[in-house]
Amino acid sequence: MALVVITGANQGIGLAMAQQLQARGDEVVAACRTASDELNATDCQVVEGVDVCDDAGVELLRQAVGDRRVDVLINNAGILTSERFDDLDFDRMRKQYEVNTLGPLRVTKALSDNLREGSKVGILTSRVGSMADNGSGGNYGYRMSKAAANMAGVNLMHDFKPRGIAVILLHPGYVKTNMTGGNGMTDTASSAKGLVARIDDLSMETTGTFWHAEGYQLPW
Numbered sequence: 001m002a003l004v005v006i007t008g009a010n011q012g013i014g015l016a017m018a019q020q021l022q023a024r025g026d027e028v029v030a031a032c033r034t035a036s037d038e039l040n041a042t043d044c045q046v047v048e049g050v051d052v053c054d055d056a057g058v059e060l061l062r063q064a065v066g067d068r069r070v071d072v073l074i075n076n077a078g079i080l081t082s083e084r085f086d087d088l089d090f091d092r093m094r095k096q097y098e099v100n101t102l103g104p105l106r107v108t109k110a111l112s113d114n115l116r117e118g119s120k121v122g123i124l125t126s127r128v129g130s131m132a133d134n135g136s137g138g139n140y141g142y143r144m145s146k147a148a149a150n151m152a153g154v155n156l157m158h159d160f161k162p163r164g165i166a167v168i169l170l171h172p173g174y175v176k177t178n179m180t181g182g183n184g185m186t187d188t189a190s191s192a193k194g195l196v197a198r199i200d201d202l203s204m205e206t207t208g209t210f211w212h213a214e215g216y217q218l219p220w
Ligand SMILES: NC(=O)c1ccc[n+]([C@@H]2O[C@H](COP(=O)([O-])OP(=O)(O)OC[C@H]3O[C@@H](n4cnc5c(N)ncnc54)[C@H](OP(=O)(O)O)[C@@H]3O)[C@@H](O)[C@H]2O)c1
Pocket: 007, 008, 009, 010, 011, 012, 013, 014, 032, 033, 034, 050, 051, 052, 053, 076, 077, 078, 079, 080, 099, 124, 125, 126, 127, 171, 172, 173, 174, 175, 176, 177, 178, 179, 180, 184
């Protein structure tokens, strides 16, 4: 039985991963700002007040984990606002950087001592953070924040390699959640199943790589 920590676990893809991991017998620490009925209905250890932009909130998570070994940390929390070139809102863009880029780094740093040899760290970025895959532009703040999150993940790969901790960057697919206004090509359960499989497959041989939940590698 693995101990898994997930951020943004009260809804969407984070909730679906928490449900699936708990159902297969893993011990799940489900971090969120505010719990949902669906999350409270699970047997996960729910930790509220965990805003990934806030050191005090992340400290609540660190305290809840205590000195336990974290086998898998899944940095899932994220936000999307849309900015076109003729509609740039720098405050909103900065906020996305806070949540999507600095958030995973803050949480990973806070739990660093709980990550031991053989542990894994996942970050949900997005294929829209890929330079090579950018065929349409737009969404300035989201794309930039996710590209920078990919860079944070590769840096973490270097820092964690000597400790035997593997890192994976993940794209969940275009998933029907509140983030997408319910639009998408797949549902949260299918996406979560793929994401969990990618994390299960992760090894020190594949650390620092970028994967679609459906099982193929994505270009930077
Ligand atoms: N859905 C897609 O098609 C898609 C595609 C590519 C990547 N992703 C990525 O997948 C991840 C999950 O997205 P989703 O579709 O499941 O979105 P979602 O349903 O909107 O859920 C987002 C989660 O992030 C949490 N969150 C937002 N800001 C936070 C903060 N400051 N501190 C802590 N938690 C915060 C939300 O908590 P609250 O309930 O408190 O707001 C919520 O639990 C995100 O990183 C997203 O960028 C999604």
